[in-house]
Each structure stands twice: as C-alpha cells, then as structure tokens.
Amino acid sequence: MRITVIQSTIIDAPIERVWAVLRDFNSHDQWHPAVAGSRMENDFAGDVVGGVRRFSLSDGSDFREQLLSHNDREYTLNYCILDSPLPLYDYMATIRLKPVTDTNQTFWIWRSQFRAPNDRATELENLVSRQIYEAGFRGLRTFLADQAAPARQPVPDMEATSLAAAAGGEHLPSRAVAAATAGGPEVLALSDVTIPAPGPQQVRIRQTAIAVNYLDLKQRRGIAAGFEFPGTPGMEGVGEIIDVGQQVNGLFPGDRVAYMNRTPGAYAEIRCIDADACLPLPDGVSDNDASTLLKGVTAALLLSRVFRAAPGATIMIQTVSGGVGHLLSQWAKSMDLTVMGTVSTAEKARFGRDCGCDYPIVVAEDSRLAADVMRITNGRGVDYWVHTSGARGLDTALACLSRCGHCAVIGDRDGQSIPLDLNVLKQRSLTVSTPICFDYLADRTYRQRLAHQLFTKIQNRTIIPAIESFPLSQAAEAHQRIESRRTMGAVVLTPGS
Amino acid sequence: MVKVYQSTVLNAPAERVWRDLRDFNGLASWHPLIVLSRIEKDHPADKVGCVRNFQLKDGSRIREQLLSLSDFDYTCTSAILDGPPDLSDHVAILRLFPVTEGNRCFIEWSAEFECPPQKAAELTETVGEGMIQTGLTALKKRYG
Numbered sequence: 177m178r179i180t181v182i183q184s185t186i187i188d189a190p191i192e193r194v195w196a197v198l199r200d201f202n203s204h205d206q207w208h209p210a211v212a213g214s215r216m217e218n219d220f221a222g223d224v225v226g227g228v229r230r231f232s233l234s235d236g237s238d239f240r241e242q243l244l245s246h247n248d249r250e251y252t253l254n255y256c257i258l259d260s261p262l263p264l265y266d267y268m269a270t271i272r273l274k275p276v277t278d279t280n281q282t283f284w285i286w287r288s289q290f291r292a293p294n295d296r297a298t299e300l301e302n303l304v305s306r307q308i309y310e311a312g313f314r315g316l317r318t319f320l321a322d323q324a325a326p327a328r329q330p331v332p333d334m335e336a337t338s339l340a341a342a343a344g345g346e347h348l349p350s351r352a353v354a355a356a357t358a359g360g361p362e363v364l365a366l367s368d369v370t371i372p373a374p375g376p377q378q379v380r381i382r383q384t385a386i387a388v389n390y391l392d393l394k395q396r397r398g399i400a401a402g403f404e405f406p407g408t409p410g411m412e413g414v415g416e417i418i419d420v421g422q423q424v425n426g427l428f429p430g431d432r433v434a435y436m437n438r439t440p441g442a443y444a445e446i447r448c449i450d451a452d453a454c455l456p457l458p459d460g461v462s463d464n465d466a467s468t469l470l471k472g473v474t475a476a477l478l479l480s481r482v483f484r485a486a487p488g489a490t491i492m493i494q495t496v497s498g499g500v501g502h503l504l505s506q507w508a509k510s511m512d513l514t515v516m517g518t519v520s521t522a523e524k525a526r527f528g529r530d531c532g533c534d535y536p537i538v539v540a541e542d543s544r545l546a547a548d549v550m551r552i553t554n555g556r557g558v559d560y561w562v563h564t565s566g567a568r569g570l571d572t573a574l575a576c577l578s579r580c581g582h583c584a585v586i587g588d589r590d591g592q593s594i595p596l597d598l599n600v601l602k603q604r605s606l607t608v609s610t611p612i613c614f615d616y617l618a619d620r621t622y623r624q625r626l627a628h629q630l631f632t633k634i635q636n637r638t639i640i641p642a643i644e645s646f647p648l649s650q651a652a653e654a655h656q657r658i659e660s661r662r663t664m665g666a667v668v669l670t671p672g673s
Numbered sequence: 674m675v676k677v678y679q680s681t682v683l684n685a686p687a688e689r690v691w692r693d694l695r696d697f698n699g700l701a702s703w704h705p706l707i708v709l710s711r712i713e714k715d716h717p718a719d720k721v722g723c724v725r726n727f728q729l730k731d732g733s734r735i736r737e738q739l740l741s742l743s744d745f746d747y748t749c750t751s752a753i754l755d756g757p758p759d760l761s762d763h764v765a766i767l768r769l770f771p772v773t774e775g776n777r778c779f780i781e782w783s784a785e786f787e788c789p790p791q792k793a794a795e796l797t798e799t800v801g802e803g804m805i806q807t808g809l810t811a812l813k814k815r816y817g
Contacts (some may be wrong), residue, residue, distance in 0.1 A: 185774035186682055274770075274781060278681045278809065283779040285770060313774060 177297045183309035184285040189320050191275040192425040194282040195251050196456070197316065198271055201243045202229050207319035208312050210234055221628040223621075228258065237261040244268070257290075264300060265291040284313065323430075347372050348380070348418070351671075352444035353651040356406045358398025361655035364409075364443075366648065374448045376423040381433065381449060383415035385467035385645075386442045388654050388667040389499070390587045395440055396655065403440055410442025410669075412470045414463045417454075424451040432457040434627075436470040438614050443651055445671040452620065455627045460635040468503060468641045468666045472630035473623070474586070474613045475504035478562060479511060480626075482584050482611045487512035489559040492549065492576065493533070494569075497524035499666040500587070502531040504562065506639045509533075516552060518545065520661060527642070527664045545569075549576040557581060567594040574600055574608070582607040645670045675793050677801040680781040681809045685816035687771040687778035691747045694767065697725055697739050703815055704808045706730050724754065733757070740764070753786075760796055762787045782809060 187194050197203055202222035205214040213232040217240075220227035225246050231239040240259040247253065251273035257264055269288035276283055286309045292300045347370040355363045374380040388410075394400040395409040403409070414434045420427055427433065437453035457466050479485045491508050495501045496517025508515045509532030516535040519525045528536035537548050549558060557578035563570060563585045573583050585594065585608065596608060617623045633639040642665025646654040654667050683690055693699060698718040701710040710727035712718050713736075718725075724738050735757075740750040747769035756763060763786035770779040782805045788796050 182771075183773045184770060184779070186772055186777070186779070274779065275678075275680060276682055276779065277679045278806070278813075281682070283680070283682070283770065283772070310774065 177294045178289065178291055179297060179301050179304075180287070180289050181301060181305045181309065182285065182287040183305055183313070184283065185313045186276065187282040187284055187313070187317060187320070189282060190280050191251060191273050191282045193320065193428060194284065194316070195248075195273055196426045197319065198273065198284075199223055199246070199248065199251075199253065201227060201241075201246075201253065201255065204229075204231065204312075207315045208308075209315045210307055210311055219629055219632055221625045224625065262300065262303075263293050263296060264304075286312070348446050350444055350446035351648070352408050352441075352447075353648060353669075354406050354408045354443075355396045358396070358405060361396070361652040361659065363396065364652040364655065366651070369444070371444075371446045371448060374419060374421040374424075376421040377451055378448045379420045379424060379427055379433070379451050379454060380418045380446065381413075381415035381435075381454075382418055382446050383413045383442070383444065383671050384463040385414040386410055386444075386648070386669040386671065387412040387467040387470060388651075388658065388669060389470060390658075392440075392443075393655055393658065402438070408441045408443050410440055410444075411438065412436040412467065413442045413447070413449075414457070414466045414469075418446070420451065427451055427454060427456070432463070432466075434466040434469045436473070436617075443648065443669060445648065455624060458631050458635065461631050464643050464645060464668055464670070465634050465641045466631070467668050468499070468643070469627060469630065470613060471500045471666060472503045472507075472634075472639070472641070473617065473626045474500050475507045476626045476629055477613065477616050478504060478560075478584055478586070478611065479507060479513075481616060482609055483560040483582055485511060485513060485560060488514075490514045490516065490553055490556075490578075491560040491562070492558045492573075493517040493562045494564045494573075495519070496528040496531065496533045496536060497664045498564070499663075501562075501564075502527070502642055502665050503639060505531040505533045507633065510633065510638045516549065516558065524664055531642070546572050546576055553578070560584070562586060566592060570594060570596070571600075574606060577604070577606050580605045580607075582609065584608075585610045641666055643668050647671075674785055675788060675797055676783065676785050677797055677805060678781065678783040679801060679805045679809055680779065681813055682772065683778050683780055683812055683816045685778065686776050687747055687769045690778055690780070690812070690816060691744070691769055694747075694749065694769065695719060695742065695744065697723065697742070697749070697751070700725070700727060703811055705811050706804065706807055725751075757796075757799070759788050759792045760786055760800075763800075780809065780812065 200222035202214050202216045204211040210233050211231055212234045214229055217228040223246050225243055227243045229241050241255050241257050244254040254270050257267040267290035272285045274283040350369050350371045351366055352369045353364050353366050392409040395403040417429050417431045419429055433454040433456055435449050435453040491513050493501045493504050496505050497519050505515050515533045517528050517533040518539045519528050519536050525536035525538050535552050539545050557576050559578050559581055561573045561583040563573045563583055564587045644663055645668045648669045648671040657663050696718050698710050698712045701707045706729055707727050708730055710725055713724040713726055716723035719742055721739055724736055726736050728734050736754040737751045738754055740752055742749050749767045751765050753763035765784040767782050772779055784800050
C-alpha cells in the first residue's frame, strides 16, 4: 500500500538558524529524540549528496539512509532509506524550509512517500508521522532553545558588560599584537585597541586560540605580499562569536568557530572577520585543536588533491615534527602510506615516530639523506615529497623521487627564487608543484569538506594535534622559538591565559 | 529581474483560507488597497485566462490575468497586463501550505517583474510592502 505522509510546523527561529542544523544530514542524533546515534559512512560530510548515514534508534534498531539532493538556496534536502528493520519500502523523504518573512520564523515541511504491507500501513504511517516527524519538530525546538540559552558559567563583570555593549554593536576594548616595522621577533608588541562592530558580512569574535603559521613570521619580517606596517600578523584563529553583521546567515552569537583567511590580523583578543571564512566547530574538538585548521587542511589537500595519494605509496615529509608535518604524517599513516620524514634532532625523531612516521631521518647533511631514502625504498625512491626548505635541497628531493614521483614545494621560508631545470623532471616524468593552500580553498564547499574530514579525524583520535601554547603577550617568544627550530607540533597563542 | 517574497502564518486551516483566496475576483473584499474589482467579459473567476480589472484606493486601475489556479496545491498565478508605468512582465504567485501542527496555514506571496534599474528600489517597496505585505497583514487580521 502506497502511503504519503506530510507534516509541517512553524519553528520560532530564523530560517538560517534552523537550516544550519537540518542541512547537516548527520545531525539527527543531536536533536531528534528517537535517534540515539548517527554517523556518516566513509567519513562523508553531512552535506555531500550520495553520503550514507547510519542511524541507530533508541530502541536499538539500525537504519541506513542516503542523501539524494541538498540545496542551500532552496533550503531543501531529499533522502531515501537504503536499509531498515521495518517494512518501509521505496521510502523517499523531503525536508523543506521556507522563511516566514514577517515574524522571522521558519515554516518546515517534512514529507515522504513509501510502500508498506497492508496490514501494517496504519501502524507505519503513524510511526513516521508521529514518532519521527512530529517528535522531530519538538526535538529541534528544544535543541534550538537550548542553543539559544546555553548554560553559561558565571562571567566576570567586565565581560558581562562588554557582551552587553556588544549587543548594541558598540566598539569593544581589546588588545592586539602588532609589528611596528619589519624585523625580528622583538618588533612584536602588545597594545590596547578598540574593535568596531562587525561589517554587514562580518562576525566579531572573542578569540581563544590563535594559530602561529610560518606565513606570520614572513609577515613580520616584511617578506609577505600584502602585509603592511604597522600591522597585526596572523591568518587563523578560533573563538566565540560576540555579534554578527546584518547580512550574515547561519552564524549566531555564542557559536564556536574557526576561521582561516588571507587577511592578516589574527593576533588579537577580539577581531572582526568575514563570515564566509568561519566554520562552526563540532563538539569534541577543543579550541586549541581546532586552531590547527589551516595546517590540517593543508595536509588533507596535499594528500587528496595535490598528490592524489594512493594507499601503499611512500611519502617523504620534510620537517615531519613541524606544524603541518606532524598532522600530515598522522593523516598519511591513516591512509596506509609509508611515511618518511626529516628532523633535526633525535628528540624530534622520537616525536615524529609518535606521529606515525615510519622512518624519521635525522639530517646532518644532504648526501646522507639521499642515500638513506634510497636504502629505505630499495632504490626505488619516494612517490611524494613534501619540500619545505625552498631552493635548498630541492635537487636532493628530485633525485630521491621515484619514476613519476611528485614533489610539492610548500611554505618557502625565505621567499628567495627557486631555480628549476625542467629537463631534470623530463628524465623521469617528475612533477613539481607549488600548492598555496588558499588557492585550493576558494570553494566554500570544498573547504568545509576538508575541515569536516579534519575535525572527524580529531574527534575519533585518528589525528592528535601536538600543541605548544603561549599567552598572546608572548607572541615574540613564540616566533623566536619557531625560528630557533625548537618547537615540535603546532604553536598557538591563547589570549585568555 | 526584481524578485519580491513575503510570507506569514494565518490562524485558520488552509482549506478555509483557500475558499476566500481562490476567488480571483475577491481581492476587493479583503485587500485594503483595492476598492473595486470585476472580471472582464463575464468569465467565471476561476477560469484560467480570465482577466480581473480592479481599482486601487488612489484611483489607478490594474488589469491582471489568471495564469493558473490549483485547488490541489492551493496555488494561484497571475500576470499584470496593464498596470503601473515602468513595471513590466509582472508575474505573481500566491500559495498556501497547511501547517499540520496546529490548525493553521502558511501563506507565501511572491512576485517577479522587470523595471528600469533606477526604479527597482521604489517598485520593490511598492509591490513588496505596499501590495503584498499589506494584503498579508489584512489576511492575518481577518483570520486572527
């Protein structure tokens, strides 16, 4: 018997807020009372068409459902049941939202069609319309209400007043680290600033973790394009949204977000940032861990997009104990690659091994490195080489590549020109690429997918970021420590401490 | 192409509201800005292709043609044949959806039209706020 179920309701929240939850096909376990657990198969993000979610209901039964279409413009998604313990056949469902423009609420329509055995038709129709759809309406309402009024710990008076002031879109006092002129770490100084209300497409955030990237050091030294003095370096941070601009959709005060973008200015307690650059953070990913976003995403796109790495291949990671290196090593290991890496000390070699590097090589001089690589690979060479030292050692890297090998030159430290003879590449079909993270991340969907993969791996402990943190006031020390090559893992500034 | 979209929730079942709205000639009975309406050539008001000729409070006249009417989808589509200067290719869609939770309905009213760029803001206001929102507010009051 063919059954159509249509349920609809009005949710007392703006459509962006409701859609921000519903658009994630994997979010039901957060708000639906009947759903105990949900996960995406094959690490798909919750908004990728074709993705399959595996549901377990609170009664212990399991479902598999596939996302068939997903439309952010129309606030619509379609899905079907692949496997179900109940006789729900050819089940196709649509979730659709429409804005109630005069009250800023949301009209939500949830409908499905399926076949069921005649003797169970009424029972199943009731189950779907009441226990799934109507219970879902109530569940989402409660979930949104809880989100809107999070159980906050008592905040100190000053913060309370500044938050109150923020509601009126006023300037907020903050502190920021700026470099007055180009120079060494000593040019970095902390000073008081005021942060205006966010622009129409911006959000203003109170930062809790600020990543220190190599690019920041280049900015301070005056060799990064587009950085002007006096200026505040930094491209990446994590924090809580204080207020949002008028045209911002889907982000709300109180949301935890991470961002990365080309506009410097991250070394600050409070800053305004393009809403487009922000990614909401899932629970289970700490602020510090989330601040490795740019490095982790770099690792992801090197493996998936630049190398298109295949399991069983060999990868050499220069400075495997570094910010990108230690994440890349763990990621590569999770894809069953053989991982080699260079380090400068025995202690870093041990750390590299902890990060999944099968062969950490302590380098004293280049000639040994080439010999070591060839010995480990039985003379075949490595398939992928992540090169971080610019012109220095590039010839060694190319000599160590296998036939059709690929060397990616990233994070060039001194900004000096890198000579390259194409004839060398031609001899063995080698590839040299110079991926710049932001060029690959212009597409928001792709950016979100990579971030989702990273956060999932952090959540399930496939990747454990190693983080050395400094108070914001000690940004100079942090730079100094990186330049003297004493750090292992990622370096983070924490304004709260 | 300028697009206008307004929606609201009415405190009455969709079938009840649709009984009023499906009458293409009934605009004057509920829209505060419209004083007189008649269907040209004595066609029935639910015949697709019929033209309603109505007068606004300010005295101007508009002729609109019924393009589609669906009692199944609670949808009515119409186009302006003769109307305000500068406004062309105006097509409006009025649609009701039942809200199953609570005996209410959701109503959306959207319009698309062409106009000179410098007039876009003014006409968006006239159509969106003046015509559509005024109508929705009146309906909201009517089914209070």
